[in-house]
Structures are given as structure tokens and as C-alpha cells.
Amino acid sequence: MSRKSLDLVPTVFLVLAPVVAWAAWLGWDQHQDVHADGSVSGPYEAWQVVGLVLTLLVPVCWAASRGRATAAVLGTTAGLTVAAGYDWSDDASGLYLVGAALVAVAALLSTLAVCAVVSAVRGRPRPGA
Numbered sequence: 001m002s003r004k005s006l007d008l009v010p011t012v013f014l015v016l017a018p019v020v021a022w023a024a025w026l027g028w029d030q031h032q033d034v035h036a037d038g039s040v041s042g043p044y045e046a047w048q049v050v051g052l053v054l055t056l057l058v059p060v061c062w063a064a065s066r067g068r069a070t071a072a073v074l075g076t077t078a079g080l081t082v083a084a085g086y087d088w089s090d091d092a093s094g095l096y097l098v099g100a101a102l103v104a105v106a107a108l109l110s111t112l113a114v115c116a117v118v119s120a121v122r123g124r125p126r127p128g129a
Helices: 003-027 046-065 069-088 096-123
Strands: none
Touching: 003 046, 003 069, 046 069, 046 096, 069 096
């Protein structure tokens, strides 16, 4: 395998990880919850979204700590946007596009912030070194 092919592996992983994580945490829950007072919530519970975020912190921090912040930001954003768009595409109103766009913006901003923090910490000299 060539060096260029090996460089592509982490990028592909950073696109696929959010899709797999979305399916694991959110993809199986498709029904809204109707409460006793008639109000409706869901389909996702807060713990599912927190689980998704914490799961995605691992590959994003890993990539950022190895100087692949651009791949982490773009890959995670693309993966989450595709997963959300696909999961919500059965919405006949078309508003799923707005939701997917909001996921894209949130993913972009949050992964940028995480990568900036990881890169800043990584750039500091280690104590005792």
C-alpha cells in the first residue's frame, strides 16, 4: 500500500465514525414519546445525544492530537450531516433539510472548538521536559 493510500485511511475513518455512531446512538430510535399530559417529545433522549457526542470526542481528539484537525473537522461534519439527512429524509415537510443544516453548523463549530483546544494543549511543552 502506498503512503498516499495510508494517509487516506484516517480520513475515511473520520467520515465513517460519525455515521456508525449516529446509527448506534440515534438511528434505532424513530418514535416520538407521548406523555400522559398529551405532550410529545423525542424521538431522541438526552442520554442518546450525550452518548453520541462523547463517542465522537474520541476520534476527533485522536485526529487533532496527530495534526489531522482538518480531517477531523471536515470528516465529522460530513459524516454527521449525511447521517442526519438520511435518518430524517422521510419527513414529507422537507424541514429535515433545515435540521441537517443545523447539525452541519453545530458539528463544524464544535469540532473546530475541540480541535483548537487539543491543538493548543498539544503545542504546550510537557512538564519536566
